[in-house]
Amino acid sequence: MPTNDSSTIKNLLTIFVCAGVSATINLSIPMRPILNSLGIFGPAGGMILFGGFIFVLWVTLAHLITGCKKLSGVSTAILIPAFCMLVSPWYGVVDPPWFGVYGVIAFLVMGLMIEFSCKPKLSFARLGIGGGIANLSCLTVTWLAIGFYTHVWPSTRFLPLYLAIAFMSGVVGAVIVLVLTKKTKICQS
Amino acid sequence: MFGSKPFFQVEPTTACNLNCEICMRSWLNRPIGFMDFNGFKKLLNLNHPTYIGFHGWGEPLLHNQIYDMIAYASSRKITTSLITNGTLLDEKKIRKLFSSGLKEFAFGVYRLKRLEKVSEKILLTTKLKKEFKLKDPKIFLDITVYEGNVDEIPKIVEEASMLGVEAINLHRLFNQHNPSFKALDEEKEAKLFGEIKTLAKKLKLQTFLPSKHTNPCRVVKYGIYITWDFKVTPCCFLPKEYLADALSAKVKDIVKSQPYKDFVKNMGKHTVCSKCII
Numbered sequence: 488m489p490t491n492d493s494s495t496i497k498n499l500l501t502i503f504v505c506a507g508v509s510a511t512i513n514l515s516i517p518m519r520p521i522l523n524s525l526g527i528f529g530p531a532g533g534m535i536l537f538g539g540f541i542f543v544l545w546v547t548l549a550h551l552i553t554g555c556k557k558l559s560g561v562s563t564a565i566l567i568p569a570f571c572m573l574v575s576p577w578y579g580v581v582d583p584p585w586f587g588v589y590g591v592i593a594f595l596v597m598g599l600m601i602e603f604s605c606k607p608k609l610s611f612a613r614l615g616i617g618g619g620i621a622n623l624s625c626l627t628v629t630w631l632a633i634g635f636y637t638h639v640w641p642s643t644r645f646l647p648l649y650l651a652i653a654f655m656s657g658v659v660g661a662v663i664v665l666v667l668t669k670k671t672k673i674c675q676s
Numbered sequence: 677m678f679g680s681k682p683f684f685q686v687e688p689t690t691a692c693n694l695n696c697e698i699c700m701r702s703w704l705n706r707p708i709g710f711m712d713f714n715g716f717k718k719l720l721n722l723n724h725p726t727y728i729g730f731h732g733w734g735e736p737l738l739h740n741q742i743y744d745m746i747a748y749a750s751s752r753k754i755t756t757s758l759i760t761n762g763t764l765l766d767e768k769k770i771r772k773l774f775s776s777g778l779k780e781f782a783f784g785v786y787r788l789k790r791l792e793k794v795s796e797k798i799l800l801t802t803k804l805k806k807e808f809k810l811k812d813p814k815i816f817l818d819i820t821v822y823e824g825n826v827d828e829i830p831k832i833v834e835e836a837s838m839l840g841v842e843a844i845n846l847h848r849l850f851n852q853h854n855p856s857f858k859a860l861d862e863e864k865e866a867k868l869f870g871e872i873k874t875l876a877k878k879l880k881l882q883t884f885l886p887s888k889h890t891n892p893c894r895v896v897k898y899g900i901y902i903t904w905d906f907k908v909t910p911c912c913f914l915p916k917e918y919l920a921d922a923l924s925a926k927v928k929d930i931v932k933s934q935p936y937k938d939f940v941k942n943m944g945k946h947t948v949c950s951k952c953i954i
Contacts, residue, residue: 519753529751574809581808582771637747637775 498553505549506566513541513567514574527649528642530578530633531626535653538622539660542567542594546601547618547664555605564598565591578633589632597625601661611665618661619654626653683899684725684927685912687711687732688739690904694761698786698820701733703853704915708734711904713741713748715923719902720752723927731759731784732904732912738764743772750777759784759818762794770801774810782816782845788828791817791835802840814882817841822849823858826868833875843882846872848889850913850954859953889953892943900927910939913948 518533527536534542546567550560568577568590577590604617634640641649689710692701728749730736737760739745749756757780758773773781783798785791791798802815817836821829829846836844846869851857860868869885876883887894893911901909906922908930909915917939920930930936943949 523753528753532753575811576808579777579810579812580775581804581810582768582775584771586775637777638744639747639751 498556498559501552502549502559502563502566505545505552506563506570509542509545509563509567510570513571516541527652528645530637530639530641531629534622534626534629535649536656538626538653539618539656539658540663542597542625543601543618543622543657543660544664546594546598546621547614547661548668550601550605551609551664551668555602555609557602560602560605561595561598564594564601568594578629580633580636583636586632586636589628593625593628593632596628597621600624604661609665611662614665615658615662618659619657622653622657622660623650682726683729684723684727685729685731685899685901686716686719686745687734687902687904687912687915688730688736688742688745689734690732691738692733692735692761693738693763694735696761696786696790698822698824698849698851698854698857699733700851700853700913703851704733706733706915709904710739711745711906713744715906716745717748718923719906720749720754722923724752725754725927727755727757729757729759731757731782732901733915734904735761735764737769743776746773746776746778750779755779757782757813762797765794765797765801767800767804770804774805774808774813778813780816781813782818783841784818784820785832786820786822786849787825788831788835791832795835795839798839798841806840814842815840816843816845818845818847820849821846821860821865821868823860826860826864829868829872830875833872833881834879837879837881841881843884844872844876845884847886848953850952852913852948852951886954891949892940893949893952893954895954896940896943900931910936913952913954 516533516537522528522532522536525536546560546564549563553559568587571577572587572590577587580586600617600621604614604621630641690701690706691708691710695702730742730746736742736758746756746758756778758778759782762783781801783794805815817832819829819832833844848859849857850859873883873885895911899911901912901915902922903909903915908919908922908927909917910919919936919939920933
């Protein structure tokens, strides 16, 4: 049996590794050509399509591996924009200089949604819908922040489609994790 | 070849706060106006260019919605570039330009003394880009080359390097209205470009030099010009060569039209194109 200390270190390591992997994937995927070829325009086009795989998946994974420890999902989620902002400003916006706060808020909401979807017990439907809502809420905060500061809003024509894609992306991301954790039995709960 | 126009040169305004002696703007005798932002959005929704250059016969930073225009184009995954004389820049404007998603940010210069007037602003731009750890925009110096400034070009390039500029773009002067500003002859140009290439390599500056002028030219082959009042013309040197209204027809259809085909066919005899060296 691991001691409490080693379990805490293991949990912290899990949170940092998952957030690090998520941020690395986010920074290394060539979004522009992919989104261009699919005709998905921004803002936050990458989050619409890949949010579930790049973000929701890793936040959910960290939360489940740590045995659904309180705030483990939130911590993983807010570390993602923090890591990304070590490399470049959030969505490249430097006016206002504190724009990155919106990245943290968006991911905080995502983390909360994922943690909420794991209670009181895990199920495919609950976690899947939770993942979908998590990606959608993160996207909505991001859209509002970008729209307010750069006056660029998503196309109203494609808005329902973008929302549907973002939701599905979140669902798939969360469900993949549940399948993986159940199969590999790495989930502590 | 002429059916695809990936490059849109968009003129945000014809207003300018300077009156450079080499510029054709005052000779063109065109009304001063500002491109409507909603019209600009319509233009992009109607067409899907891959690259927009915000540079026409005016200073783009005088347009109070230039940041929104760039941000809108960037959100449509369009590569954007802007050329400014740099005089109106301050930290707030630089931050707004960085935040807009601008990919290429060029300072247009043609004399060393002009560069010295904006060198503090260029330095501030490169410093802020480093400070914010931004990958974009790439910061250029866009240098107009002609007989009158040929001796100053190497010094301008050295200065560019000291200011932290990442790339230099040299282009030939073409002022059909004022013959006192002469372009370099082929021999002088080849010598200068060779010298600049070596110097830029030493200074680790990316260099873009104009290719040999052809007829039809590369501008017409790959680009189209949209004036502030949404008139489609073949290039910036022909702002009155009206082809169609940019908000009523797609550019891909305009370039298939008979007037455009006739224009391309007769470029060799055109009063402006026949003299152009760009």
